Amino acid sequence: MEKRVTFRGWMLPLLLIAPQVFISAVFFFYPAGQAVWQSLFIPDPFGLSKQFVGMGNFEFLFSDRHYRASFYTTAIFSILVTLASMIPALFLAVLADRLIKGSGVYRTLLIWPYAVAPAVAGVLWLFMFNTRVGVVSWYLGQLGYDWNHVLNGSEAMGLVVAASAWGRISYNFLFFFAALQAVPRSVIEAAAIDGARFWRRFFTIVLPLLSPTTFFLLVVNVVYSFFETFGVIHTITSGGPQQATTILVYKVYSDGFVGQDLGSSAAQSVVLLLVVGLLTVLQFKFLEKRVHY
């Protein structure tokens, strides 16, 4: 049964949503529309002339196997970032939830990394793993492992995933922690009386009850890994070595701002928009059915 609040007439509801519609129009629909329009042209950088090419920019993109490879890289990257930021966050939240004393301190400390901007986080991780002066790479060297993310693509991917997921763990932790607090004690206690041990209770009761939060975080983290990780990639690898860490959004930047190829860059933004939109629709269509509210 759903509760519905109804308005009399149209004026008030329209007035109430007007600010949000205005903001969306100015900061989303207008620029997105511009991107779609620009993706049909090959302009010169100074805006002195432009050639109408129709779908030409898209044809150019999809005939480029490096662009297609970038989809694969992005998929791997966002799956890894999402997993690496959600699983530890859930684990930490469960542990913090069990604490009787001092959970406030842990909570505060665990939230700190979220305050670090992605680009800064990138520089921090780069310093630790710097092949020459990095602390971690030095210890790895002592253990006989020669760390070199400058040439080794998998290591570079591991590093950008770690740097992107690190700050995000805090964010996810907050949501999981709040959700855990909301799980009714009585249900858990009833299960405990029936003899279910901690992990059994966790997997059969707590986890399903967390599903709305998990679903929300899944969507938000996928979007995060698609767009906001730009700073990390830019500071640590610039998309290299070879094309090991060139995710879609990084290619938009390098074609648009390094190559001044605004037509291709606009076409890529449109593709990116469609991909993320499609992913979100899929998530809502298939995953949401398994979510219990």
Add this chain to the structure above:
Amino acid sequence: MRQLILGAVAAGTTALTPIVASAQTEVQFWHAFTGRLGELVAAQVEAFNASQDDYEVVASHKGNYSETLNAGIAAFRAGEQPHILMVFEVGTATMMGAKGAIKPVYEVMAESGAEFDPDAYIGAVKGYYTTTEGEMLSLPFNSSTPVLWVNRDALEGAGIDPDTDLSTWQNVEGVLDELKAAGHSCPLVTAWQSWIHLENFSAYHDVPFATRDNGFAGLDTELAFNGEAQVTHISKMGEWAQDGKFVYTGRRNEGGANFRGGECALFTESSAGYAGIKSEAEFDFDVRPLPYWEGVGNAPQNTIIGGASLWVMEGHEAEEYKGVGEFLAFLSSTPVQAQWHQDTGYLPITTAAGEATRAAGFYEENPGTDVAVKQMTANEPTANSKGLRLGSFDQIRGIIDEELEAVWAGDKSAQEAMDSAVERGNQLLRRFEQAHR
């Protein structure tokens, strides 16, 4: 919307600049220098402003090279462009293609009536920014060329005579073998791999980097650095990388830290690395000419430059262009140029400035600082060694970096990698051609 925002930004910047007497004509100059270089630019501008009463040059820092270029482009689109914009050498084709956005320097100088003699400029420096008809499009500002830096202590430590001849790659290879045999962990390191080991390599050996005179003769140019000479060199470098004789540190000048820290024995880097190496190196070092392969092409021809030049933007008053002309003439004058060359380690842009520096005894006091000048001016530039004029070149360099990394990692042969870089780069050149039709 964008115009509004840009306008606001431009208004903000203007408000921050010092208030000038209204009788003076203002000339806006956007550059990309910070730190010591930024101070030196400010000093030049101040000296010009003090030298006359008619014009006031206002210099603003706009971020790194790419950001400065983007700022200039955005400003032009908003109708707020500066009079003078600093653009790095790889942006040359982009600026040249922007007919209607730029005013060629030769034209500015002719109209302003300022002192201007194209022959006074060093051929290898101005050539990069001059059309095949000999018309100078932008004024070279800061130029450098790659040289070989040697850690003499490291050679001695490995039992090698530090004065050994390193002029050819054949000799360098022998030294690398000896260093490796002596257990040295970093015999050779490089900065700017595409610039040094492909672009300059091609010019130095007088083989084409791209067709149509490296792009000088037209937009229908195609990359040609998958030729035998380049592939042989890259393949050698790849072998050295596999054997631990060449250590790859990154796409930019990351290797500088390794060299200055004393870890690496040999370092191919810009001549402008001088100031940093001099202040940080705690070992005996040397500057040598860039090595070449004996018997390949016409080596040693001459190397080409990297750095930036000053472009004059279209859309201002004649009176203001007069000021621009005066300022550019001031920058080219012998005392100003000689001082700039000595302070920064960049190449002098005029022959007279080089001679004045020599006459002042600067090269004797700072041995090696003239290696770059000699290497650039040893021969009259050919069609292969005049420079490069390729669209989307910053991005093509990115592609070259990726492909070279595949060679260093042992994933691709030099031939495969260079073929692939040429093919991918050509696609970008075709798009650039289409955008500038």
